[in-house]
Amino acid sequence: MPASRSTSASRTWRDQWPTLAKLLLPSTLGIVIFFVPVTLAGRHTILLDHLVHAARAALGEASGFYALTLIVAGALYPIYTGHWRRSRTDLIFTLLKWLGVPVALLALSGAGPAFLQQPDMLPFLFDKLVIPVGLIVPIGAIFLALLIGYGLLEFIGVLVQPVMRPIWRTPGRSAIDAVASFVGSYSIGLLITNRVYQAGQYSSREAAIIATGFSTVSATFMIIVAKTLDLMAIWNLYFWLTLLITFTVTAITVRLPPLSRLEDRKTEPEPDIAAGRRWATALKEGLNVARTAPSLTQSVWQNLREGLVMAISILPSILSVGLIGLLLAKYTPVFDWLGWIFYPVVAPWGLSEGVALAQASAAGLAEMFLPPLLMSDAEFVARFSAGVVSVSGVLFFSASIPCILSTRIPLDVGRIVIIWFLRVALSLTLAIPTGYAIQVLGAA
Template identity: 75%
Template sequence: MKTPTASSPQQARIATILKLFVPSTLGILIFFVPIELGGRRTILLDHMVTGARAVMGDYSGFYALALIIAGATYPLIRGYWRRSLTERIFTVLKITGVAAAVMALTGWGPAFLHEPDMLPFLFERLVIPVGLIVPIGAIFLALLISYGLLELIGVLVQPVMRPIWRTPGRSAIDAVASFVGSYSIGLLITNRVYQAGQYSAREAAIIATGFSTVSATFMIIVARTLDLMTVWNLYFWLTLLITFIVTAVTVRLPPLSRMDARADNGEPEAEPGRRLATAWQTGLEVAARAPGLHRSVALNFKEGLVMAISILPSIMSVGLLGLLAAKYTPLFEWLGWLFYPFVAIWGIPDAAALAQASAAGLAEMFLPALLMAEAEFAARFAAGVVSVSAVLFFSASIPCILSTSIPLSVGRMMLVWFIRVALSLLLAVPTGLLVQTLVG
């Protein structure tokens, strides 16, 4: 009778190890391993989205419109519009997004809005794919973020977080949660930790403006728009690298370097010589406590759906305003000249267009991708990097940060945005030229 009792802890440990590795491995396969199906070589998640859109056919437009209507009514029903002036402005913009979506779907409205590079491009190339990829991606994000992989990675990278990014080791979880989940998830984690006194104001601001970027699922939309899916893994990992290099520089410059660095309940130093064991144990503990897969999937799908309905109306309205401003006003042309020296130094033919498209990213992170969709490879690659590494944009991330307790004003965020875009262009253009050489 001793054998079952003795083997029970071992069986439980094996089950926990499987619970850590099986979902995490599946998540990595779905998000990062290209597979050829139907003559297209891309990651499984992209295949799923393409298949879902093919099944829905013409109804995909009505599906996107339903999400946009839900997103416009959500802040009214929940009363979010009462919170601040910013919330009221974005509530109006979301309602405007409904009108824009109706016009895109029905063909109603002024002719100039229905030119190929306006409403049709925005609705067909961006809104519908985002409306599909965010909820579908959220289902599979449960495999990556719920079973200990994030925590295991977080403990392993503790020694590099403080010297490079001046943030505690636990901030690695926020960073990875943003990149494989969403900036909203990352900001939620950051705000909770900051309110608990475990981050200083400077640490919380660094994480919010440096790590809380768009997710891997949104990067797929950017890559598809710019025809970069053939180099998806190079694009993903190089964008990740450039984003974090830019953050390492930005934290050493004002305004972030001058913010309050005191934390009431800071992170204790990890025990030397036991990092790998601690990381392994932490991952196993999270896996052991993790809910069943069906619960994780349901929770992530709900969050993904709420995120989709929150973002789509803003993309439709702010994105359209940005496209109109880019086409019919000199606003981004003027702003873009500030970035021109950082691009022109590399001698690419689309330097002015790339600088102006990068400036347009302040309104909506997809605009650089939309505006550079027909450019040369290096410029397209750089636009894809800047769309992600800039982090801050008015259609979503800036309002999200303003809704937290993190002491970042619009002025501070604008300055951080300028620094990030300038540094990103300096790094992304030569990287794009290198990738072009590698892939022939």
């Protein structure tokens, strides 16, 4: 009998090997592409960055026209889908997308007022942000299929369930949302969150915590931030420390109003996993996803399509809102005034560019790329802190806030702005000493 049972178990594992390979091989390749730096042609960076660099080199001067095409498509998309009619917010952002079209034409032609064509205005915004984002989002989306499509997320999600409730006050399944947002995008995370919330599996408080605490910009966007701030030499340190700070800030904000005061009832609570079965359950969940996952060709095509839709959705507003933000930062005192709110957090650390960092952090409410853009020439600690804050702040008006407002999650603009303020203040409190520590240890 024992021999028969052993033979049966052996046969079961032999049958599982193809599925196990389907889980491990794409996931491992995705990890290598996103997180393992290699040196090619004298450049030491991750493979995804090498691919984007090669694509831009291949396009040459046509890269600007490629970005213009995406921006025009992005302006037309809400008209085609009818999304501009859904709310006043959607109408405003549709107008901002349309504003992005003439701005892109000015950037590409070099025409227009002289103050727009200064090196730190439109040329910098278009060349250092718009074109790289237009390339990295669809290219990154292709390889995100390897990370999120073959069971790795589910495997990790089950393993971290025991820490989700005590630390972030969310159920274990929210780990999938958190990782999907960080390696995918806030739009993917919000899509998952909204669906689960409407199914009654998240309470209002849990859905709001996930939307404002986990649905941050993706790893592919973080590469753009790191490149802008000249942090690619410490990419892995920057990525993992930013992830740690982002989720630490979330653990604090869930215990503060307004999040702590939201309703915490749901109709479909999550079942507990039996003791001693977590690894087995995690592997089972990962294998189940891998078994039913589409072919690599189908997955790549689906992710490329979603990546292109995302690129055209964000590129016009990044350009228009980004330009408005740069103009406000350079020619008005708006962010100077707003930045003083954060200066008491920055001042004790004695940064020579403390005021600039506080003001750049405030500008992140308009567009998450503004802190990196404004601090690109600063010294290391200020650059690192700006890079962390631009991600860990999570909330910004050019993209993530309208996405949240378009869901059923019960958050209004007032609550979102309060949560943003708390997140930025806490992020600066953690990021500045972390930057000093990296500098002292000689990693910078």
